[in-house]
Amino acid sequence: MSTIRLPEILQKAKAQILEEWVKQQMSGAGARADLIKDGELRKQSEEFLNNFQRSAQSGETENIQLPAWAPTLELIADLTRQRERMGFSPSETALFIFSLKEPLLAQVRAELKKDPEAAIEESMGISALLDKLGLYTTEIYQASREEVIRRQQEELLELSTPVVKMWDGIVALPLIGTLDSARTSVVMESLLQRIVETGSEIAIIDITGVPTVDTLVAQHLLKTVAAARLMGADCIISGIRPQIAQTMVHLAIDLSAVTTKATMAEALKTALARTGHRVVKDVVLKA
Amino acid sequence: MQDRIPILHMSNFLLVTIQVDMHDRLALQLQDDLTSKISATGARGVLIDISSLEMVDSFIGRVLGNISSMSRVLDAKTVVVGMQPAVAITLVELGLSLPGILTALNVAKGMELLSRD
Structure with missing residues (x-):
C-alpha cells in the first residue's frame, strides 16, 4: 500500500477537502451541533488538516508512531480530551477522523482517474492510515476515562475511613x-x-x-x-x-x-x- | 558473655521490657530465663512490654506464643502490652494471631489485667 500521492493531493485540493469534510461532519452521523459551534469545528478541522499534511509529507504513512506524526497525534489527543469533556461519545469522537475518508478518497479518485490501479492502491493506503488515527482517538478517550476513575478511587479511599x-x-x-x-x-x-x-x-x-x-x-x-x-x-x-x-x-x-x-x-x-x-x-x- | 534481657521481679509478677531488636538467640534465652524464674519465684503473672519493638518475624511471634503457653503450664498468666500497629499488622499477615495470649494497650492496663484475679 503506498500513499505517494497523498501530500500532493492535500497540497492541491486542501481547501476543497476541508470544505467537504466540514459539511460532512455537520450533517453526518457524528454531528453534534448542540455540543460544538460550527466555527470551532471548522477551526479544529483546518488545524488537523494542516498537521496531517505536514506529517504526510514525511512519506512515512505506514507507522504513525514515527516522530513525523507526533504533532498530529498530539493534536488528536488534545481534541479527544476536549470532546470527551464536552460530552461526545467515543464513536462520535472517532467519526471526526473517519469522516475525512470520503472527501479525501473522492479527491484521489478524481486525481487518478486515468490509472484505476494506482487509485485503488492509494485509497487503501489512505484508508488504513485514517483507520489508525481514528482508533488512536478511542485509545485516548479510554485512557482519559480511566484516569478519572483512578482519581476518584483515590479520593474515595481517603474520604471513607474516619475513626x-x-x-x-x-x-x-x-x-x-x-x-x-x-x-x-x-x-x-x-x-x-x-x-x-x-x-x-x-x-x-x-x-x-x-x-x-x-x-x-x-x-x-x-x-x-x-x-x-x-x-x-x-x-x-x-x-x-x-x-x-x-x-x-x-x-x-x-x-x-x-x-x-x-x-x-x-x-x-x-x-x-x-x-x-x-x-x-x-x-x-x-x- | 551473651547479652540478656533483664527480668524484674515485682511482688507477684515478673516484668520484662524489650528495648532492643530481638534476634532469635535472644528470644530463646528470654524463654529460658523466664521459665526458670517463674518456677524459682512462684510468680503468678508475666508482663512483657514490647512497645519499643518495631520489627517482628514469625519466629519471634512464635516464641511469644510459646512463652505464654509455657507460663500457663507453670500457672502464671502472660500479658503482652504496647504492641505497635505495624507489628500487629505484620503478625496477622503472617497468620500468627496468637489466640492464647492476653494483650493490653499499656503497662498500666496490663498490670490491672494481671491483678484482676
Whole structure:
C-alpha cells in the first residue's frame, strides 16, 4: 500500500477537502451541533488538516508512531480530551477522523482517474492510515476515562475511613462501601493508629454501609479484629443486616470469636458496660 | 558473655521490657530465663512490654506464643502490652494471631489485667 500521492493531493485540493469534510461532519452521523459551534469545528478541522499534511509529507504513512506524526497525534489527543469533556461519545469522537475518508478518497479518485490501479492502491493506503488515527482517538478517550476513575478511587479511599471517638476508651469505625484489600489495609492502619493515640480498649466496627459481605471481606474484617486484639483492644462488629447474617452463615464464615451486635446503639451499650459505665435515665419527680 | 534481657521481679509478677531488636538467640534465652524464674519465684503473672519493638518475624511471634503457653503450664498468666500497629499488622499477615495470649494497650492496663484475679 503506498500513499505517494497523498501530500500532493492535500497540497492541491486542501481547501476543497476541508470544505467537504466540514459539511460532512455537520450533517453526518457524528454531528453534534448542540455540543460544538460550527466555527470551532471548522477551526479544529483546518488545524488537523494542516498537521496531517505536514506529517504526510514525511512519506512515512505506514507507522504513525514515527516522530513525523507526533504533532498530529498530539493534536488528536488534545481534541479527544476536549470532546470527551464536552460530552461526545467515543464513536462520535472517532467519526471526526473517519469522516475525512470520503472527501479525501473522492479527491484521489478524481486525481487518478486515468490509472484505476494506482487509485485503488492509494485509497487503501489512505484508508488504513485514517483507520489508525481514528482508533488512536478511542485509545485516548479510554485512557482519559480511566484516569478519572483512578482519581476518584483515590479520593474515595481517603474520604471513607474516619475513626471517631465515641467515649473515653471507645472508638468507632463506620465503614461505608465495598471493602477490598487496598481499602482494608488503609482502614486497618488508621484504626490501629487511633487506638494507640486515644488509648482505647474497645473499637466498634460498624458495617451498616457495607453492601455485600463475601468471604474475602469477612477475612479482612477478622484480620482487623485480630490485629486490634494483639494490641490489647477488643473489637465489636455492629450493623450486620439480616440478609448479610444469612449470607455469612451460608458461606460458613465463623464470627464466633468476635462480639457482634445488630446495631451501633447495642454495641455502644455493651462497650460502655465493659468499660464500667452505666447510662441512667433521669427521673423527673412530679410535685 | 551473651547479652540478656533483664527480668524484674515485682511482688507477684515478673516484668520484662524489650528495648532492643530481638534476634532469635535472644528470644530463646528470654524463654529460658523466664521459665526458670517463674518456677524459682512462684510468680503468678508475666508482663512483657514490647512497645519499643518495631520489627517482628514469625519466629519471634512464635516464641511469644510459646512463652505464654509455657507460663500457663507453670500457672502464671502472660500479658503482652504496647504492641505497635505495624507489628500487629505484620503478625496477622503472617497468620500468627496468637489466640492464647492476653494483650493490653499499656503497662498500666496490663498490670490491672494481671491483678484482676
